Amino acid sequence: MSQATLKIYRYNPEEDAKPHYDTFTLEVEPEDRILDTLEHIKGYIDGSLSFRRSCAHGVCGSDAMRINGHSRLACKVLVKDLDAGEILIEPLLGLPVLKDLIVDLTPFFDHYKEIMPYLVNNDPPPEKERLQSEAERARFDDTTKCILCAACTTACPPFWSNRRYVGPAAIVNAHRFIFDSRDQGTAERLEVLARPDGVWRCRTVFNCTEACPRGIRITKAIAEVKHAIETGDLTTFVTPVEEE
Amino acid sequence: MTQTHEFEVIIVGGGGAGLMAAMYASQGAKTAVISKLYPSRSHTGAAQGGIGAALGNSEEDHAEWHTFDTVKGSDYLGDQDAIEFMCLEAVQSVYDLEHMGLPFSRTPDGRIAQRYFGGHTNNVTGKPVMRSCYAADRTGHMILQTLYQQCIKNGIRFFDEYHVMDLLIENGAVAGVVAYELATGELHVFRAKAVIIATGGYGRIWEITSNAYSFTGDGVALTLRRGIPAEDMEFFQFHPTGILRLGILITEAVRGEGGVLINDKGERFMERYASHVKDLASRDVVSRAMYLEMREGRGIGGKRYLYLDVRPDTVNKYAEADGRTRPDGSLYRVTAQEILSKIPDITDFCRTYLGVDPVKDPIPVQPTAHYAMGGIPTDKLGRVVVDENNTVLPGLYAAGEVACVSVHGANRLGTNSLVDLIVFGKHAGIDAAKYAQGASLQPLPDDPTAYTQETIHKLMTGDGSEKVAEITRDLRAMMFDHVGVFRIEEGLKEAQVKLEELKERYQHVCVRDQSKQYNTELTNTWELGNLLDLAQAVTVAALARTESRGAHAREDYPKRDDANWLKHSLAWMKDGQIVLGYKPVTITKYQPKERVY
Numbered sequence: 001m002s003q004a005t006l007k008i009y010r011y012n013p014e015e016d017a018k019p020h021y022d023t024f025t026l027e028v029e030p031e032d033r034i035l036d037t038l039e040h041i042k043g044y045i046d047g048s049l050s051f052r053r054s055c056a057h058g059v060c061g062s063d064a065m066r067i068n069g070h071s072r073l074a075c076k077v078l079v080k081d082l083d084a085g086e087i088l089i090e091p092l093l094g095l096p097v098l099k100d101l102i103v104d105l106t107p108f109f110d111h112y113k114e115i116m117p118y119l120v121n122n123d124p125p126p127e128k129e130r131l132q133s134e135a136e137r138a139r140f141d142d143t144t145k146c147i148l149c150a151a152c153t154t155a156c157p158p159f160w161s162n163r164r165y166v167g168p169a170a171i172v173n174a175h176r177f178i179f180d181s182r183d184q185g186t187a188e189r190l191e192v193l194a195r196p197d198g199v200w201r202c203r204t205v206f207n208c209t210e211a212c213p214r215g216i217r218i219t220k221a222i223a224e225v226k227h228a229i230e231t232g233d234l235t236t237f238v239t240p241v242e243e244e
Numbered sequence: 245m246t247q248t249h250e251f252e253v254i255i256v257g258g259g260g261a262g263l264m265a266a267m268y269a270s271q272g273a274k275t276a277v278i279s280k281l282y283p284s285r286s287h288t289g290a291a292q293g294g295i296g297a298a299l300g301n302s303e304e305d306h307a308e309w310h311t312f313d314t315v316k317g318s319d320y321l322g323d324q325d326a327i328e329f330m331c332l333e334a335v336q337s338v339y340d341l342e343h344m345g346l347p348f349s350r351t352p353d354g355r356i357a358q359r360y361f362g363g364h365t366n367n368v369t370g371k372p373v374m375r376s377c378y379a380a381d382r383t384g385h386m387i388l389q390t391l392y393q394q395c396i397k398n399g400i401r402f403f404d405e406y407h408v409m410d411l412l413i414e415n416g417a418v419a420g421v422v423a424y425e426l427a428t429g430e431l432h433v434f435r436a437k438a439v440i441i442a443t444g445g446y447g448r449i450w451e452i453t454s455n456a457y458s459f460t461g462d463g464v465a466l467t468l469r470r471g472i473p474a475e476d477m478e479f480f481q482f483h484p485t486g487i488l489r490l491g492i493l494i495t496e497a498v499r500g501e502g503g504v505l506i507n508d509k510g511e512r513f514m515e516r517y518a519s520h521v522k523d524l525a526s527r528d529v530v531s532r533a534m535y536l537e538m539r540e541g542r543g544i545g546g547k548r549y550l551y552l553d554v555r556p557d558t559v560n561k562y563a564e565a566d567g568r569t570r571p572d573g574s575l576y577r578v579t580a581q582e583i584l585s586k587i588p589d590i591t592d593f594c595r596t597y598l599g600v601d602p603v604k605d606p607i608p609v610q611p612t613a614h615y616a617m618g619g620i621p622t623d624k625l626g627r628v629v630v631d632e633n634n635t636v637l638p639g640l641y642a643a644g645e646v647a648c649v650s651v652h653g654a655n656r657l658g659t660n661s662l663v664d665l666i667v668f669g670k671h672a673g674i675d676a677a678k679y680a681q682g683a684s685l686q687p688l689p690d691d692p693t694a695y696t697q698e699t700i701h702k703l704m705t706g707d708g709s710e711k712v713a714e715i716t717r718d719l720r721a722m723m724f725d726h727v728g729v730f731r732i733e734e735g736l737k738e739a740q741v742k743l744e745e746l747k748e749r750y751q752h753v754c755v756r757d758q759s760k761q762y763n764t765e766l767t768n769t770w771e772l773g774n775l776l777d778l779a780q781a782v783t784v785a786a787l788a789r790t791e792s793r794g795a796h797a798r799e800d801y802p803k804r805d806d807a808n809w810l811k812h813s814l815a816w817m818k819d820g821q822i823v824l825g826y827k828p829v830t831i832t833k834y835q836p837k838e839r840v841y
C-alpha cells in the first residue's frame with residue numbers, strides 16, 4: 001500500500017460555468033489499474049465522478065481518457081506504470097466534453113460510418129465458407145484488432161484542428177476491409193478516403209500509433225491506404241517515415 | 245418529460261444475441277435496438293476462444309457428436325431437442341458469419357480454422373476434436389464487430405446509452421419497455437408488439453469474475469419483478485482459469501493449444517481427475533479439481549492459486565506423453581512463436597496485468613465466475629415461457645446469455661455460448677418479426693413510468709447511511725465464499741441470512757449525484773438492486789437442490805440424483821421472497837449416464 005494523488009478534470013454542465021480540477025488522495029497498490037482508483041473514488045469519496053467503463057481489461061474501448069497527458073485506457077494502465085507524483089486524469093481531446101471524463105462520441109462514430117465499415121461482396125455466397133489463404137488473412141490482421149476506443153483520433157493534431165478529418169480510427173477500419181481479399185468495396189472506400197478530409201490530412205505525426213491500446217501500427221496502415229490511393233496497388237507493404 | 249416511441253420489435257441489448265436478432269427482425273418489422281452501452285462495448289467482444297460448430301475442416305466431426313457432447317456437458321439437464329437444433333444450426337450460422345465478413349483464422353487450405361476445446365470430443369475415440377472455429381483469441385470481438393458492421397450496413401436504428409429499467413405487460417401480452425436515457429436523465433417509453441431481451445449475464449454477483457462491470461443481470465431482474473420466473477439459477481459456471489485476483493479470463497484455448505495445469509509439486513494433476521481428456525475436461529470438472537488440489541495444500545506456495553503452463557517445453561513434453569499428433573499424423577510440437585501467434589491477447593493481458601510472459605513463465609490462475617446457465621426461460625424460437633407448462637407470454641422473447649432455453653443445462657461447454665447467441669438470436673429475431681406482423685400494439689398502462697420513477701426517486705432520496713460500494717463488495721465476497729464452486733447447506737443458509745441483511749442495507753443507500761446528465765451513480769445503484777435479487781434466486785435454488793450436477797456441487801450431496809432432480813427449477817419473486825417450482829427436462833435420444841471425462 002502506498003498513497004497516490006489524482007488530479008481529475010471535472011465538469012458538470014448543470015452546475016459549472018467552466019471546468020475545474022479536483023484532487024483526491026487514496027491508498028493504492030502498485031498493481032491497481034487507474035480504473036480501480038477511479039472506481040474507488042466514485043464508490044467511497046465522490047459518487048458524482050463520471051466516466052465510462054465496462055470490461056476492465058482493455059477489450060471494450062469504454063474508458064479511453066488522458067492519463068498524464070497521453071490517450072490511454074484507464075483499465076490498461078497500472079499505478080506502477082506511471083512516474084511517481086500526482087496523476088493527471090483528463091477527458092480525451094478534440095471531442096466535446098459532456099461531463100467529467102465523458103466525451104461526445106457522435107462525431108467519432110459518424111466518421112467511422114463514412115468509410116463503409118462492412119464487408120461489401122455482391123456475389124452469391126458459396127455453400128460453405130469463402131476461401132482465404134493464411135497469407136491473405138494475415139494481410140489485414142493488425143487492423144481487425146480495433147475496439148473503437150477513440151484514443152488515436154483524439155490524439156491526432158490534424159483532427160484537433162479540423163474535425164471533419166475522418167481520423168486514424170476510421171482509416172484503420174477502412175484498411176481492415178480494403179486489404180481483405182473477400183471485399184469488393186475498395187474503389188468506393190478509396191474514393192471517400194481520397195477526398196480533402198480523408199487520408200491526406202494525416203501528417204504522419206505517429207501520435208495515433210503511440211496511443212493505440214491494441215498495439216495497431218496505425219501509421220503504417222494509413223501509409224498503405226495512401227499508397228493504394230496513389231498507385232491502386234494493394235499488395236506492397238509500406239513503412240512510413242517519421243516526419244521531423 | 246417522457247417521450248414515447250413506437251416500434252414493432254424492440255431489442256434490449258446490443259451484444260451478439262441482440263445484434264443477430266436485430267439483423268433478422270429488421271427484415272420483417274420496424275425494429276430498434278436499445279443498449280445501455282455502445283453496442284461495440286458489449287461483453288460479447290470479450291469472448292476469446294471460439295465458436296463451436298462441426299464443420300470438420302481439420303478432422304472428422306459431426307453435428308450429432310456436438311449434440312451428444314453438449315448433452316453430456318450439461319450433465320443431462322439440457323433439453324435435447326433444443327441442443328440438437330442448436331448444433332445442427334451452428335454449422336450454417338458459422339458460414340453465415342463468414343459470409344458477413346468475419347475474419348476467421350484460416351487452415352493452410354484457406355478454410356475456417358478450428359481448435360480443441362474442453363468437452364468437445366470425437367464420439368468414437370473419445371479423444372478431443374477440433375470443433376472451435378476461431379479468430380485468434382478474439383473470436384467474440386470479431387463476432388461483435390462483424391454484426392455491428394452489418395447492422396450499420398442495414399441501417400438498423402440504435403438507441404445507445406439507454407438503460408432499460410422496466411418491462412410493460414398489458415392484457416397478458418408485451419406492451420413495451422421503459423428506458424432511462426443516460427445523456428439526459430429522461431425516461432422514454434418504447435411501445436412495441438414484441439420485445440427481445442438480450443442483456444447478457446450476471447457474473448458481477450461474485451468477487452472473482454471474468455465478467456464486465458455491466459454484467460448485472462438487468463434482463464432477468466426486470467422480468468422477475470414482472471412475475472416471470474427465472475430458470476435453473478443455481479447453475480453458474482466457474483471457469484478454471486481466471487488471472488489471479490483479477491479474474492480476467494485466460495481462454496480454454498490455451499489448454500486447447502497444449503497448455504496444462506500444474507500444482508505446487510509440479511504435477512499435472514488433471515491426469516488424476518479426468519484420465520482421458522485431462523486438462524480438456526468440462527469446466528465444472530476442472531474447477532472442482534483445482535479447489536480440491538488447493539484444499540489439499542497443493543496450491544502454489546500453499547496459496548489459493550495454481551499455474552497454467554503454456555511454455556513450449558511443457559507443452560511439447562505433455563503432448564509427447566499424450567501421443568498428440570497433428571492432422572497429418574506428425575508429432576505435435578510448438579514453438580514460442582506459434583503459441584504467441586495463437587494467443588496474442590492473452591499474452592498482452594499477462595504482460596500488462598501480471599508482468600508475466602506466458603511463453604517464459606507459468607501463469608498464476610484461479611477459478612473465476614464466468615457464465616450464467618440459468619436465466620429467462622424460453623423455447624427454441626426464443627419465446628419466453630412463464631410456467632411449468634411452458635405457456636408462452638405473447639410478444640416476449642429472450643436470447644443469449646440472459647436466456648435459458650435450456651441448451652447448457654447444468655454446465656455449458658466452451659464455445660457454446662457464442663453458438664447460442666447466433667442461433668437463438670437469429671430465431672428470436674425471425675419469430676418476433678413474424679409475431680409482430682399479426683399482432684397489434686397493446687395499450688399502455690395509465691402511468692407507464694410509475695414504477696421506474698418511484699424507484700429512482702427512492703434511490704435519490706434515501707437516508708444515505710449505507711454505501712453502494714460497500715454493499716457491492718460485501719455481496720460479492722459473501723457469494724464467492726458460500727455460493728461458489730462448492731456449496732453446503734450451512735453455507736447456503738448463512739448466505740440467505742446475509743442476503744436479507746444486504747437487502748435491508750440497500751434500503752438505506754442514497755445517490756449523491758443529483759444531476760440528470762450521465763448519472764452513472766444512479767445506474768450503478770440500480771444495478772446493485774438487480775444483483776441482490778438475482779443472488780437471492782441463485783441461493784434459494786441452490787439450497788433446494790440436494791444433489792450435485794454440473795456446476796452445482798453440494799458437498800453434503802455429492803452425487804447426481806436423477807430420480808429426484810432431473811428437472812429444471814423455476815424461481816418466482818413474490819413479495820420479495822423466492823418461490824420455487826420445477827419442470828421436466830426434454831430427453832430425446834440420450835438417456836442419462838454417468839459422466840466420465
Ligand SMILES: Cc1cc2nc3c(=O)[nH]c(=O)nc-3n(C[C@H](O)[C@H](O)[C@H](O)COP(=O)(O)OP(=O)(O)OC[C@H]3O[C@@H](n4cnc5c(N)ncnc54)[C@H](O)[C@@H]3O)c2cc1C
Binds near residue numbers: 256281408
Ligand atoms: C472473458 C469472456 C470470454 C468468453 N469466451 C467465450 C468463448 O470463447 N466462446 C463462447 O462461446 N463464449 C464465451 N464467453 C461467453 C460469451 O461471450 C457470452 O456469454 C456472450 O457473449 C453474451 O452475449 P450476449 O449477447 O448475451 O450479451 P452481451 O454481449 O453482454 O450484450 C448485452 C447487451 O445488453 C445491453 N444491456 C444490458 N443491460 C441493459 C439494460 N438494462 N438496458 C439496455 N441494455 C442493456 C448491453 O449494453 C449489451 O449491449 C466468454 C465470456 C467472457 C466474459
Ligand code: SF4
Binds near residue numbers: 146169211216
Ligand atoms: S485504432 Fe487503436 S486507438 Fe484507434 S480506435 Fe482502434 S483501438 Fe482505439
Ligand code: FES
Binds near residue numbers: 053059074
Ligand atoms: S473498461 Fe473496457 S477497455 Fe477499459
